[in-house]
Structures are given as structure tokens and as C-alpha cells.
Amino acid sequence: xxxxxxxxxxxxxxxxxxxxxxxxxxxxxxxxxxxxxxxxxxxxxxxxxxxxxxxxxxxxxxxxxxxxxxxxxxxxxxxxxxxxxxxxxxxxxxxxxxxxxxxxxxxxxxxxxxxxxxxxxxxxxxxxxxxxxxxxxxxxxxxxxxxxxxxxxxxxxxxxxxxxxxxxxxxxxxxxxxxxxxxxxxxxxxxxxxxxxxxxxxxxxxxxxxxxxxxxxxxxxxxxxxxxxxxxxxxxxxxxxxxxxxxxxxxxxxxxxxxxxxxxxxxxxxxxxxxxxxxxxxxxxxxxxxxxxxxxxxxxxxxxxxxxxxx
Amino acid sequence: xxxxxxxxxxxxxxxxxxxxxxxxxxxxxxxxxxxxxxxxxxxxxxxxxxxxxxxxxxxxxxxxxxxxxxxxxxxxxxxxxxxxxxxxxxxxxxxxxxxxxxxxxxxxxxxxxxxxxxxxxxxxxxxxxxxxxxxxxxxxxxxxxxxxxxxxxxxxxxxxxxxxxxxxxxxxxxxxxxxxxxxxxxxxxxxxxxxxxxxxxxxxxxxxxxxxxxxxxxxxxxxxxxxxxxxxxxxxxxxxxxxxxxxxxxxxxxxxxxxxxxxxxxxxxxxxxxxxxxxxxxxxxxxxxxxxxxxxxxxxxxxxxxxxxxx
Numbered sequence: 001x002x003x004x005x006x007x008x009x010x011x012x013x014x015x016x017x018x019x020x021x022x023x024x025x026x027x028x029x030x031x032x033x034x035x036x037x038x039x040x041x042x043x044x045x046x047x048x049x050x051x052x053x054x055x056x057x058x059x060x061x062x063x064x065x066x067x068x069x070x071x072x073x074x075x076x077x078x079x080x081x082x083x084x085x086x087x088x089x090x091x092x093x094x095x096x097x098x099x100x101x102x103x104x105x106x107x108x109x110x111x112x113x114x115x116x117x118x119x120x121x122x123x124x125x126x127x128x129x130x131x132x133x134x135x136x137x138x139x140x141x142x143x144x145x146x147x148x149x150x151x152x153x154x155x156x157x158x159x160x161x162x163x164x165x166x167x168x169x170x171x172x173x174x175x176x177x178x179x180x181x182x183x184x185x186x187x188x189x190x191x192x193x194x195x196x197x198x199x200x201x202x203x204x205x206x207x208x209x210x211x212x213x214x215x216x217x218x219x220x221x222x223x224x225x226x227x228x229x230x231x232x233x234x235x236x237x238x239x240x241x242x243x244x245x246x247x248x249x250x251x252x253x254x255x256x257x258x259x260x261x262x263x264x265x266x267x268x269x270x271x272x273x274x275x276x277x278x279x280x281x282x283x284x285x286x287x288x289x290x291x292x293x294x295x296x297x298x299x300x301x302x303x304x305x306x307x308x309x310x311x
Numbered sequence: 312x313x314x315x316x317x318x319x320x321x322x323x324x325x326x327x328x329x330x331x332x333x334x335x336x337x338x339x340x341x342x343x344x345x346x347x348x349x350x351x352x353x354x355x356x357x358x359x360x361x362x363x364x365x366x367x368x369x370x371x372x373x374x375x376x377x378x379x380x381x382x383x384x385x386x387x388x389x390x391x392x393x394x395x396x397x398x399x400x401x402x403x404x405x406x407x408x409x410x411x412x413x414x415x416x417x418x419x420x421x422x423x424x425x426x427x428x429x430x431x432x433x434x435x436x437x438x439x440x441x442x443x444x445x446x447x448x449x450x451x452x453x454x455x456x457x458x459x460x461x462x463x464x465x466x467x468x469x470x471x472x473x474x475x476x477x478x479x480x481x482x483x484x485x486x487x488x489x490x491x492x493x494x495x496x497x498x499x500x501x502x503x504x505x506x507x508x509x510x511x512x513x514x515x516x517x518x519x520x521x522x523x524x525x526x527x528x529x530x531x532x533x534x535x536x537x538x539x540x541x542x543x544x545x546x547x548x549x550x551x552x553x554x555x556x557x558x559x560x561x562x563x564x565x566x567x568x569x570x571x572x573x574x575x576x577x578x579x580x581x582x583x584x585x586x587x588x589x590x591x592x593x594x595x596x597x598x599x600x601x602x603x604x605x606x607x608x609x610x611x612x613x614x615x616x617x618x619x620x621x622x
Binding site: 003005006033035038039040041042043044045046047049051052053060061062064066067068071074076080082084086088089090091092093096098306308309310311 | 314316317344346349351352353354355356357358360362363364371372373375377378379382385387391393395397399400401402403404407409617619620621622
């Protein structure tokens with residue numbers, strides 16, 4: 001059994017995007033086994049267990065990932081993860097991967113795929129609400145698939161936005177207010193917010209939104225009125241209803257599961273698509289176990305590992 | 312993060328039994344988080360994901376365990392497992408344990424606890440149906456809590472029964488036919504059978520049965536008529552209905568979930584008990600994630616580990 005301590009280092013973002021896209025294609029065709037995430041809740045956070053099986057890739061296993069929002073105060077990342085990969089034919093554990101960095105990359109990949117299929121544009125301006133690790137991962141992944149001509153960024157802490165803008169100056173990145181940032185082609189929200197921070201009036205027609213931050217019951221980033229104007233694509237309907245951007249509007253009777261237009265898998269298959277250039281499209285990302293398997297598979301081909309005694 | 316390659320070696324069986332009993336007590340009081348096992352099925356087997364949180368022990372994590380019945384033909388165990396233990400306060404992965412051997416021991420412990428509470432006898436004769444690793448684990452664990460004055464053992468392969476009897480000659484162990492083996496105080500079934508192999512006529516009044524083998528839909532070892540005569544105690548009602556000894560009788564309308572008398576946790580708390588010396592009692596074991604956490608906690612205090620880079 002192999003252990004990969006730093007499997008994210010040296011990976012090619014485009015290769016990851018393609019592998020995650022292939023996993024969504026299988027998901028769209030109904031060719032995967034993937035029960036909804038199972039949550040265990042702690043006083044100060046939670047952890048989620050995400051098992052899956054991708055028969056086309058002969059790939060199975062699970063990811064275990066926590067979310068403890070106050071960890072940075074203790075010098076630890078909020079989100080840490082391990083992935084276990086099993087041999088399909090025998091169940092033998094083949095590998096354990098430190099999946100903290102991989103989790104950033106595979107979520108970025110889903111955003112890049114959604115952007116490429118749903119914007120219908122070859123070059124875009126990007127607005128980033130939030131400046132954490134996932135904001136950077138989304139920008140890196142999107143820019144590998146779609147030409148990014150400018151970036152606007154907002155953070156609750158103004159200083160963080162300026163630092164981010166400086167770090168990503170190669171994208172002509174500028175810090176600004178929320179309305180300024182929302183004036184873009186591709187809006188990416190990556191905050192842990194529990195009430196809407198992106199208002200309806202700020203989002204113009206034709207915008208594509210990657211709604212990434214909401215990943216647990218009670219979390220939301222978008223004014224629910226935006227959902228009414230939009231085509232809403234989810235990664236997985238069960239997970240999205242439970243914990244995605246739509247979970248609070250559904251709880252409050254402002255959105256219903258029947259209003260989900262389709263899944264990203266169906267978008268990749270060409271079964272669902274933007275119907276006009278003025279349409280607002282939203283990708284509600286909760287994160288799928290098959291994304292974790294797909295990226296683990298790539299990382300296992302390239303990463304350094306230590307051999308562990310098991311049998 | 313620590314990795315324990317052989318955490319089962321050198322553990323004290325009585326200490327394990329006590330720790331697992333304490334976990335069942337917490338379960339009986341409703342003080343644990345433990346969603347039902349999640350199954351992923353392969354062409355030749357399956358794997359189960361078992362997350363849990365035991366607040367009283369400040370203990371959380373998950374076990375990942377496969378069942379591939381044809382593995383022995385490939386030189387591998389049918390069942391292999393890994394346990395991940397997380398820090399409750401931060402979600403940081405503290406340890407990964409090879410849980411293959413631990414799984415045998417924690418299942419044995421549940422059988423020992425059920426036997427001690429449900430037989431109402433200080434010394435017993437034991438009948439074993441099946442001679443695999445779990446048969447040995449049950450006998451070892453039971454004998455640490457209850458005086459075993461004799462053992463009878465049956466296997467589909469007569470030779471296996473004779474070998475087992477020789478190995479456990481210290482218990483005055485004898486191989487024999489199924490009716491011979493069923494004439495005992497404590498009957499333990501540990502086969503992967505998918506149709507009843509223990510017939511109603513062979514089981515006399517007052518027998519306690521540890522029904523261990525059935526752990527997936529479609530598996531059963533006992534003639535359903537035995538259930539009608541018995542007080543049926545389960546480890547967890549949801550798991551037992553789904554995949555325990557009672558799953559097939561329920562599917563066939565020969566038993567109903569309402570006929571479950573209680574849980575082992577309730578038995579440990581004294582809320583449920585044998586009502587007469589002639590009553591047949593059945594412990595339907597499916598295996599709980601809290602058993603895995605309890606034994607991992609003990610193993611982490613004593614076992615040898617290697618340190619792995621994580622943060």
C-alpha cells in the first residue's frame with residue numbers, strides 16, 4: 001500500500017480538468033456508484049465521508065474530509081482530506097493520498113468545466129467573491145480552459161483582496177467593491193457565507209456563476225432572486241438540495257428541486273446547454289466523490305510515495 | 312499522522328471487550344453519531360464505509376472495509392480494512408490503522424458481551440458453525456468473559472472442523488454434525504451462507520445464538536422459525552433490517568422490524584434482558600462503526616506505528 005504525502009505537487013491542471021470532465025461524463029450517463037456524502041457533526045466543525053466507484057476507470061475508494069472553520073486560528077487549514085483507493089477486483093487498499101491539495105484542484109476543475117460549457121465564450125472576465133485557496137484554484141483552472149482577459153476580486157478584508165490582486169497580476173487583477181466585482185462574465189463565489197452577499201441587481205444578463213462556497217446546510221452566497229432568473233445546473237441533485245447553494249432557498253420555499261435544470265454531467269454530454277446569450281447560468285458545486293477518485297488516479301501515476309506494510 | 316501496520320498484535324482481549332461494551336453503552340444511551348454503513352458493490356464483492364463519532368471518548372473517524380468472498384483463491388483475505396481516526400476539535404487526521412485484524416477482534420468482543428449479558432450463565436458450552444477467523448475470534452473473546460467448558464464445531468469441509476478442534480483442544484473442542492453442534496448453550500454462526508443452515512428442531516430452549524455471518528442483503532444462516540421462538544437483539548436496527556440475520560426473513564414476510572426486542576446497547580444498560588431460563592435469545596450482529604473506533608483507540612495506545620508526513 002502506497003502513501004502519497006504531497007500528491008498535488010507537479011500535477012498538470014489541464015490534465016486534471018480533462019480527467020474530472022471524463023468523470024462528470026460518466027456521472028451524466030449514470031455509470032457511477034456514488035451515494036450522497038455522509039456528514040458527522042462536531043461542536044466546532046464536521047467531517048464528510050465520500051465513497052464512490054467509477055467502473056469505466058476501474059477506480060474505487062473514498063475521501064474523508066473535514067471542515068472546521070476556526071482552524072486557521074489554530075494554524076491549521078479549515079479543510080483537510082485523505083483519499084483511500086481500493087483495488088476493484090479484490091478490495092485491497094492500493095493507496096492512501098493526502099487529499100487536502102487535491103481537493104482544491106478537483107473543485108477548481110469542476111468550475112473550469114462548468115465555465116467552458118456554460119459561458120459560451122472563448123474569452124471572459126472573471127469576478128471573484130472571496131480570496132481563499134479555492135478562489136485561486138478556480139482562477140487557475142478556469143484560465144487553463146478559457147482565455148481570461150481580466151479579473152476583479154473582493155474580500156471581506158480589503159487587504160486580502162489587494163494581496164490576491166497583486167499575486168494574480170498576470171490576469172490584470174483588480175480589487176474592488178462587490179458590485180464592481182459582480183460586473184463580469186464569470187462570477188465565482190467561494191466564501192463560507194450563511195446569508196446572501198451577491199445581490200440580484202449587481203448581476204447582469206449573460207453572467208455565468210460558479211457557486212462554490214455553499215457545501216453544508218445553512219450556507220448560501222447568492223440572493224435567491226438570482227436563482228429565479230437563472231438556469232441552475234448542479235453537480236449532484238441530492239447533494240445540492242441537501243447542502244449546495246440551493247439548500248437555503250429550498251428550505252425557505254424560494255426555490256424547488258424541480259427547478260434544477262440539469263447536472264454538469266448532462267451539460268458535458270450536451271444534453272443541457274445555455275439557451276440564449278442573455279441567460280444567467282449557475283453551477284451549484286457541492287463536490288463529488290468521483291472528482292476525488294479521478295484526480296487521485298492521476299496523482300498516483302506521477303506522485304512520490306512511501307510504501308506501507310499492509311498485508 | 313501515524314500509521315499502524317499491525318495494531319492487533321499484543322492487545323488484551325478483555326480490555327477490548329470492555330472498551331466495546333462501553334461503546335455499546337453509549338450507543339444504548341443515544342450518545343453517538345453513527346449513520347448506517349454505506350455500501351458500494353463490485354462485480355466480485357463490495358466495500359462499506361462506516362463513519363462515527365463517540366463524544367464520550369472524544370473519538371471520531373471511519374472504517375473502510377471490503378468483502379470479496381473469492382479472495383482466498385487469490386491468496387488474499389476476503390475482508391480487509393483501514394480505519395482513519397480524526398481529531399474531533401480540528402478534523403486533523405491523527406492515525407490510519409490496518410484494521411483487518413482489529414475487525415475480527417471487535418466483532419468477537421460484541422459476541423462476548425452479548426453472551427455474557429444474554430446467557431445468564433457463568434459457564435457454558437459453545438457450538439460453532441463455521442471455522443473461519445471469526446469463529447476463532449468469537450471463541451477467544453467469549454472465553455475471556457464466560458467460562459467455556461466445552462466446544463463443538465462444524466464446517467462445510469470436515470477437515471477444517473477437525474483442524475479447528477485440534478487448535479482449540481484446550482476448550483475440549485470436538486468436531487461434529489450440525490445437530491451435534493447446535494446442542495449447546497451458546498451457538499455462534501459465522502458462515503457466508505445465503506440460505507438457512509441451522510434448523511429449528513436442532514436448537515433447544517434456553518440457547519443463546521450469536522448470529523454473526525449475515526452482514527449483507529440476501530445472507531442468512533438461521534431457519535426463520537427460530538426467530539419466532541426467540542428474543543431478537545440487534546446491534547443497530549437500521550443495519551440489521553438492511554443486512555443482518557433478519558434481513559431475508561423480513562424481505563420474505565417471516566419477521567418484521569417491530570419484532571426486534573431491543574439493541575445490545577439497551578441490554579448492556581439493563582433495559583432489556585432474558586425473561587426466562589428457557590427463552591432462546593439471538594444477537595444479530597452486523598458490526599458497528601463505534602466498535603471500530605473503540606478498538607482503534609486502544610490499539611493507538613499500545614501499537615507500533617510509523618510517522619507519515621501530512622501537514
